[in-house]
Amino acid sequence: xxxxxxxxxxxxxxxxxxxxxxxxxxxxxxxxxxxxxxxxxxxxxxxxxxxxxxxxxxxxxxxxxxxxxxxxxxxxxxxxxxxxxxxxxxxxxxxxxxxxxxxxxx
Amino acid sequence: xxxxxxxxxxxxxxxxxxxxxxxxxxxxxxxxxxxxxxxxxxxxxxxxxxxxxxxxxxxxxxxxxxxxxxxxxxxxxxxxxxxxxxxxxxxxxxxxxxxxxxxxxxxxxxxxxxxxxxxxxx
Numbered sequence: 686x687x688x689x690x691x692x693x694x695x696x697x698x699x700x701x702x703x704x705x706x707x708x709x710x711x712x713x714x715x716x717x718x719x720x721x722x723x724x725x726x727x728x729x730x731x732x733x734x735x736x737x738x739x740x741x742x743x744x745x746x747x748x749x750x751x752x753x754x755x756x757x758x759x760x761x762x763x764x765x766x767x768x769x770x771x772x773x774x775x776x777x778x779x780x781x782x783x784x785x786x787x788x789x790x791x
Numbered sequence: 792x793x794x795x796x797x798x799x800x801x802x803x804x805x806x807x808x809x810x811x812x813x814x815x816x817x818x819x820x821x822x823x824x825x826x827x828x829x830x831x832x833x834x835x836x837x838x839x840x841x842x843x844x845x846x847x848x849x850x851x852x853x854x855x856x857x858x859x860x861x862x863x864x865x866x867x868x869x870x871x872x873x874x875x876x877x878x879x880x881x882x883x884x885x886x887x888x889x890x891x892x893x894x895x896x897x898x899x900x901x902x903x904x905x906x907x908x909x910x911x912x913x
Contacts (some may be wrong), residue, residue: 719899719900721836721900723836727905728886728903728904728905728906729836729886729900729903730900730903731900732903733893733898734898734899734901735899740901771837772836772897774836775902776896776897776898776899777896778896779838779841779850779852779896780826780838780841780896781838782835782836782837782838783835784835785835785836
C-alpha cells in the first residue's frame with residue numbers, strides 16, 4: 686500500500702500570506718496526485734489533479750507541483766474562504782489520502 | 792448540475808447490516824467509475840470501495856473485504872454499498888463519489904455527495 690504523508694498537520698496563516706503544503710508518497714506515484722479542500726461539515730472539493738492541473742472553477746491562486754514522491758500545494762495569496770483542511774490523494778495504485786493539513790487563521 | 796444523493800445511513804448494532812444508496816443525476820452515470828469514501832468523526836478521508844462502469848470490476852480496501860459489497864444499477868442511475876458484519880470502527884460519514892474517468896484509477900474524484908452517517912453502536 687502507498688502511504689501519503691502531509692506536512693505540516695496544522696498551519697497558521699493570515700489573509701494575504703503565501704502558504705505551501707507538502708505531500709510525500711512512500712513510493713513513486715508519478716503525477717497521479719490530487720488535492721482536495723474540505724470545510725467543516727461539508728464534502729471535500731477537488732482542487733487539483735495530475736499534480737498540477739487546476740480543476741474547473743478553482744481560483745488561480747491555487748497551484749500544485751511535483752512528481753514521483755514529493756508534491757506541494759501552494760496558495761499564492763490566502764483569502765478568508767481558504768481556511769479549511771486540505772488532503773492529498775494518490776490514484777496510481779488504488780487510492781490513499783494524506784492525513785490532512787488544517788489551515789487556520791493566525 | 793451533477794448531484795449525488797446518498798441515503799440509507801443510520802444507527803445499527805455491531806454485527807448488523809445496512810445498505811447505502813446513491814442516486815446520481817446531471818451526468819451520464821453509466822459512463823463513469825464510482826467510489827465510496829468514508830470519514831470517521833474527527834478523522835481523515837479513507838477510500839472504501841470502487842466499481843467500474845459495467846459493474847463487473849469491484850475493488851475494496853482491506854479492512855472491508857468480505858464484509859462490504861459495492862454494486863450499481865445503470866438503468867436507475869444508482870450506486871449501492873451493502874455493509875455487513877458492521878463494527879464500531881465502521882462508524883463514519885460515507886460519501887458517494889464520481890470518478891473523473893470511465894475506469895477505476897485513471898482519474899481523481901471530481902464530485903462528492905453530502906454523505907450519509909453510519910453509526911455502529913450497541
